Amino acid sequence: MADTREGSRGCGNCSDSEEDKCSDDDFETSKLGTKEYWEEAYQKELETFKDIGDVSEIWFGEESMSRVLRWMDKAKIPEDAAILDIGTGNGAFLVELAKHGYRNLTGIDYSPASVELARNVLQAEGLSDVTLKETDFLNCRGELAGFDVCIDKGTFDAISLNPDNNKECKKLYVHTLKNALKDKGIFAITSCNWTKEQLLERFCEGFEFVQELPTPSFRFGGKTGNSVAALIFKRVH
Numbered sequence: 001m002a003d004t005r006e007g008s009r010g011c012g013n014c015s016d017s018e019e020d021k022c023s024d025d026d027f028e029t030s031k032l033g034t035k036e037y038w039e040e041a042y043q044k045e046l047e048t049f050k051d052i053g054d055v056s057e058i059w060f061g062e063e064s065m066s067r068v069l070r071w072m073d074k075a076k077i078p079e080d081a082a083i084l085d086i087g088t089g090n091g092a093f094l095v096e097l098a099k100h101g102y103r104n105l106t107g108i109d110y111s112p113a114s115v116e117l118a119r120n121v122l123q124a125e126g127l128s129d130v131t132l133k134e135t136d137f138l139n140c141r142g143e144l145a146g147f148d149v150c151i152d153k154g155t156f157d158a159i160s161l162n163p164d165n166n167k168e169c170k171k172l173y174v175h176t177l178k179n180a181l182k183d184k185g186i187f188a189i190t191s192c193n194w195t196k197e198q199l200l201e202r203f204c205e206g207f208e209f210v211q212e213l214p215t216p217s218f219r220f221g222g223k224t225g226n227s228v229a230a231l232i233f234k235r236v237h
Contacts, residue, residue: 029161029162029163029166030161030163031163032158032161033158033159033160033161033162033163033166034162034163035110035111038110038111038114038158039111039112039113039114042089042090042109042111042113042114042117043113045090045113045117046113046116046117046120049090049117049120049121050120064153064190064228064230065092065093065096065153067213067214067215067230068151068153068188068190068213068230069096069097069100071188071211071213071232072100072149072188073100075186077102077148077149077186078148079101079102079103080103080104081102081104081148081149082104082106082146082147082148082149082182083097083102083104083105083106083147083148083149083150083151084106084107084108084144084147084149084150084151084180085097085105085106085107085108085151086108086137086150086151086152086155086177087108087109087110087137087152087153087154087155087158088107088108088109088114088115088118088132089109089114089117089118089154090114090117090118090121091107091117091118091119091121091122091130091132092121093107093151093153094107094118094122094127094130095121095122095125095127098122098125098127098130103129105130105131106130106131106132106133106147107130107131107132107133108132108133108134108135108137108140108144109134109135110134110135110136110137111134112134115132115133115134118132119132137155137173137176138159138169138172138173138176140176142179144176144179144180145179145180146180146182147180147181147182147185148181148182148185148186149185149186149187149188150177150180150181150185150186150187150188151187151188151189152187152188152189152190153189153190154190154191154192156170156173156189156191156194157191157192157193157194159173160193160194161193170202174202174203174205174206178206178207178235181235182235183235183236183237184234184235184236185234185235186210186232186233186234186235187203187207187232187233187234187235188230188231188232188233189203189229189230189231189233190228190229190230191228191229191230192227192228192229194229195229196212196229196231199229199231200231203233206235206236206237207233207234207235207236208233208234208235208236209231209232209233210231210232210233210234211231211232212229212230212231212232213230213231213232214230215227215228215229215230
């Protein structure tokens with residue numbers, strides 16, 4: 001894998017007390033953080049797909065996939081790289097990754113309806129060699145390991161909204177991610193809930209910040225901001 005750093009810097013190490021303070025006093029929990037919400041949503045999408053072949057909406061829109069794919073092309077991520085799509089949803093990103101030539105793809109989701117929907121979508125695209133698993137990322141018991149690239153497009157956002165102990169869930173997410181990635185493996189995250197600074201805090205232990213991907217900006221009250229944050233990290237030991 002080519003050196004992908006552009007103005008990269010180490011995030012340093014967080015102590016336990018520092019990690020406890022990482023972006024936990026942020027926003028209220030929501031039903032969007034529950035498995036029940038997503039199972040119901042993907043069950044409806046599955047029924048729609050079976051009826052009319054419509055995949056429904058793409059989380060964050062197609063541009064969110066395109067910006068990550070452009071970075072992967074520029075970084076010369078090998079086509080045989082082991083890639084994990086965390087919270088695959090309808091499998092749309094797996095389809096795009098496969099169309100770009102990546103052939104060692106795995107998608108996971110804790111929603112059975114999501115996995116069935118993604119399987120139907122992949123079959124409709126003639127993609128039979130993509131691995132799909134009904135797996136809870138926070139309770140995978142070490143079964144996820146050895147990945148060169150992990151991609152998150154909204155899953156960490158949803159976990160952060162979980163009404164049941166989301167603080168511990170966020171810590172467990174980071175722990176699981178570290179175990180899933182190879183040394184120097186790449187983590188690409190897109191978030192609409194967290195700022196760049198908050199994500200840098202959250203992923204400060206065991207990761208090196210590589211690059212921020214350009215996202216749409218807005219101006220309000222004389223200040224400029226972004227509605228979406230897209231960052232690239234590298235796993236370091």
